[in-house]
Amino acid sequence: MGRQPCCDKERVKRGSWTVEEDQKLVDFILNNGIHCWRLVPKLAGLLRCGKSCRLRWINYLRPDLKRGALSETEEQQIIKLHSNLGNRWSKIASHFPGRTDNEIKNIWNTTIKKKLKLQSSDQLAAKNIEADMKKFISKVEDKGLVFETSTESSKSSSFQELEQNWTQEMKLMQANLSISCSASTSMEGNVNPSSWEGESNVHGESDELFWADTIDCSSSWDAYNFVDDFLHYENYP
DNA sequence: AAAACGATCAACCGCGCACAG
DNA sequence: CCTGTGCGCGGTTGATCGTTT
Numbered sequence: 001m002g003r004q005p006c007c008d009k010e011r012v013k014r015g016s017w018t019v020e021e022d023q024k025l026v027d028f029i030l031n032n033g034i035h036c037w038r039l040v041p042k043l044a045g046l047l048r049c050g051k052s053c054r055l056r057w058i059n060y061l062r063p064d065l066k067r068g069a070l071s072e073t074e075e076q077q078i079i080k081l082h083s084n085l086g087n088r089w090s091k092i093a094s095h096f097p098g099r100t101d102n103e104i105k106n107i108w109n110t111t112i113k114k115k116l117k118l119q120s121s122d123q124l125a126a127k128n129i130e131a132d133m134k135k136f137i138s139k140v141e142d143k144g145l146v147f148e149t150s151t152e153s154s155k156s157s158s159f160q161e162l163e164q165n166w167t168q169e170m171k172l173m174q175a176n177l178s179i180s181c182s183a184s185t186s187m188e189g190n191v192n193p194s195s196w197e198g199e200s201n202v203h204g205e206s207d208e209l210f211w212a213d214t215i216d217c218s219s220s221w222d223a224y225n226f227v228d229d230f231l232h233y234e235n236y237p
Numbered sequence: 238a239a240a241a242c243g244a245t246c247a248a249c250c251g252c253g254c255a256c257a258g
Numbered sequence: 259c260c261t262g263t264g265c266g267c268g269g270t271t272g273a274t275c276g277t278t279t
Contacts (some may be wrong), residue, residue, distance in 0.1 A: 014249075016273080038264065054265080055248065090267060101267070106246050109269095114244095 013047040017056055021046055025053055026061050059100045066098030075112060078104060082112075 013021075028044035034057075037050035046053065070078070074096065081092045089101035089108075096104065 016247075036264080050264085051250090051266095052248075058266095059247070087268065102247075105268075110245055 012049045012052075014052070017060075021048070022056070022061060025056060029057060029061075055102075059102045064098055065100070066096075070099075070107060075107075078108065079112060079116070082108065 017025075024044050024046055025040070028040065032043070034040065037054045040046075040050055040053045041048045044053070048056075077095065078092060081095060085091050087105075089105045093099050093101040093104045
């Protein structure tokens with residue numbers, strides 16, 4: 001046996017509120033106040049259930065409602081409160097006079113959640129890049145190769161600095177980065193990394209290997225592809 | 238210009254809690 | 259205690275509007 005419905009759904013209007021309905025509700029509440037939501041529609045002359053009237057008043061018609069987008073500071077505050085309180089929207093909303101729980105919930109679900117997801121995937125990507133970079137560097141060192149890099153803004157031969165630069169570059173995905181590898185054995189050829197997809201020029205055909213003296217990457221993304229290639233191609237020098 | 242898609246937000250629904258009888 | 263009732267809360271839906279294809 002289920003719970004009794006709060007109103008007779010057959011005889012009650014649903015959906016969006018009209019201007020006339022809004023006016024009736026506002027007039028009634030301002031003149032009489034709220035004593036019992038169940039009686040409000042009857043007394044105000046509305047074909048709505050009490051629950052619907054309450055929601056309309058609280059979320060839309062209340063005179064003390066604050067309108068407009070939330071500021072960056074308010075968003076940060078919501079994130080902080082949410083981490084402490086979880087999905088307790090009414091509690092969170094109580095910290096923002098003029099804002100409703102429904103509004104905060106909507107903002108969380110549409111805007112903030114998305115922003116946080118994006119942030120964490122960025123962090124994850126940065127971590128993965130760092131890990132690959134460490135592998136790359138140790139592989140290069142194991143093979144007795146000298147590895148140097150330079151960016152437009154800085155030149156660095158320190159691996160630690162390089163890692164930092166690389167991560168930053170990857171995050172920005174826009175800076176020019178050039179990598180130069182000098183091998184102890186004699187290698188030939190210049191490679192344009194943009195053609196690495198499919199038949200790779202770096203690998204050469206079949207067993208015949210050749211190695212680039214210099215690899216110019218037009219973006220950090222190219223540079224990362226190079227690292228990825230190097231890590232996954234066992235027959236590199 | 239129109240269809241498809243995505244974002245936003247008002248409104249609804251069902252559940253749990255508080256409280257009166 | 260037990261039961262019925264009303265309210266508030268959180269999850270979800272669906273209409274609408276703006277943007278992209």
